[in-house]
Amino acid sequence: xxxxxxxxxxxxxxxxxxxxxxxxxxxxxxxxxxxxxxxxxxxxxxxxxxxxxxxxxxxxxxxxxxxxxxxxxxxxxxxxxxxxxxxxxxxxxxxxxxxxxxxxxxxxxxxxxxxxxxxxxxxxxxxxxxxxxxxxxxxxxxxxxxxxxxxxxxxxxxxxxxxxxxxxxxxxxxxxxxxxxxxxxxxxxxxxxxxxxxxxxxxxxxxxxxxxxxx
Amino acid sequence: xxxxxxxxxxxxxxxxxxxxxxxxxxxxxxxxxxxxxxxxxxxxxxxxxxxxxxxxxxxxxxxxxxxxxxxxxxxxxxxxxxxxxxxxxxxxxxxxxxxxxxxxxxxxxxxxxxxxxxxxxxxxxxxxxxxxxxxxxxxxxxxxxxxxxxxxxxxxxxx
Numbered sequence: 001x002x003x004x005x006x007x008x009x010x011x012x013x014x015x016x017x018x019x020x021x022x023x024x025x026x027x028x029x030x031x032x033x034x035x036x037x038x039x040x041x042x043x044x045x046x047x048x049x050x051x052x053x054x055x056x057x058x059x060x061x062x063x064x065x066x067x068x069x070x071x072x073x074x075x076x077x078x079x080x081x082x083x084x085x086x087x088x089x090x091x092x093x094x095x096x097x098x099x100x101x102x103x104x105x106x107x108x109x110x111x112x113x114x115x116x117x118x119x120x121x122x123x124x125x126x127x128x129x130x131x132x133x134x135x136x137x138x139x140x141x142x143x144x145x146x147x148x149x150x151x152x153x154x155x156x157x158x159x160x161x162x163x164x165x166x167x168x169x170x171x172x173x174x175x176x177x178x179x180x181x182x183x184x185x186x187x188x189x190x191x192x193x194x195x196x197x198x199x200x201x202x203x204x205x206x207x208x209x210x211x212x213x214x215x
Numbered sequence: 216x217x218x219x220x221x222x223x224x225x226x227x228x229x230x231x232x233x234x235x236x237x238x239x240x241x242x243x244x245x246x247x248x249x250x251x252x253x254x255x256x257x258x259x260x261x262x263x264x265x266x267x268x269x270x271x272x273x274x275x276x277x278x279x280x281x282x283x284x285x286x287x288x289x290x291x292x293x294x295x296x297x298x299x300x301x302x303x304x305x306x307x308x309x310x311x312x313x314x315x316x317x318x319x320x321x322x323x324x325x326x327x328x329x330x331x332x333x334x335x336x337x338x339x340x341x342x343x344x345x346x347x348x349x350x351x352x353x354x355x356x357x358x359x360x361x362x363x364x365x366x367x368x369x370x371x372x373x374x
Contacts, residue, residue: 051289051291051292053256053296074289074292075254075256075340077257077260081368086364099252099284099286101252101253101254101256101257101363102363102364103257103261103364103365103367104364104365104366104367104368105264105366105367105368106367106368106369109264109367109369109374110264111262111264111271114259114260114299114300114301115299116256116259116260116296116299116300117260144260146299
């Protein structure tokens with residue numbers, strides 16, 4: 001039975017989020033609203049999830065990877081640098097009765113290896129604390145994915161993201177699928193307002209086929 | 216109320232019947248094995264990423280504990296993956312994990328054999344390294360695997 005968008009959002013809404021988020025890693029939860037739309041679109045418009053190997057880069061609490069699992073991904077691999085995140089992601093995996101593999105690593109140090117991962121999904125750090133963090137993630141994702149990369153980036157960086165993807169990261173195509181509002185709850189002390197929402201783009205990047213690469 | 220099909224889920228909770236699930240929410244027993252897992256599918260995409268290492272693949276496996284978990288058999292997925300995995304690395308890893316059933320070399324004609332597909336399926340998806348290490352083939356540096364999570368983080372002088 002195919003999961004409906006509302007059902008997907010409902011299941012993701014019950015997941016545990018960071019209890020003590022780490023600002024240096026720009027840990028912000030990916031809300032159920034955004035996560036469900038992201039993966040639902042990836043599956044229903046592009047068939048990039050069901051029966052695929054999906055990796056969740058900087059998986060945090062695992063929301064995106066688990067959404068992929070709910071939509072029938074054959075195998076889901078979550079990568080994160082932070083031990084606590086992986087623990088929460090594992091608890092969430094239990095809650096949804098799904099299976100997921102995890103790798104503790106720094107995304108920036110990943111080496112491309114084979115073509116096993118077909119789709120990468122991620123909500124990267126936006127690079128507000130450490131400049132360029134978002135682009136480091138994108139660069140790594142484009143090396144690993146053989147089929148598609150789904151990522152969220154601030155709308156204000158749209159031109160930059162497009163240029164970098166096509167020029168530097170071997171993207172065959174880079175398109176904004178939709179613009180979303182990202183609710184940033186007041187997680188950190190330096191947040192003055194209770195809640196702000198910022199405009200983010202949901203991107204779909206298609207890497208060049210391996211043979212076409214000039215690596 | 217009738218419970219048709221219930222079983223203890225690997226997490227220690229009941230599952231199989233929604234109604235029952237809401238009624239009985241058992242606390243997790245402390246000795247339940249972790250659900251973290253590292254399959255050979257994941258091993259096949261990992262390499263030693265230490266600075267200066269040219270041939271970091273495949274990582275050797277040191278086994279402390281292997282667990283097996285049943286996974287649904289998906290023939291289309293296997294046929295697709297066959298062309299993507301590094302066969303030799305998979306076959307070697309499988310042997311190290313105590314399942315020496317994969318041939319050293321394989322070609323696409325073997326995909327017609329049901330027996331071959333089931334062995335491939337078992338090695339790729341059902342064998343999990345829960346405790347042990349992945350070892351860089353060039354430097355011997357060990358990346359620990361604890362509770363099924365390989366720790367690939369590098370020290371400062373390795374980046």
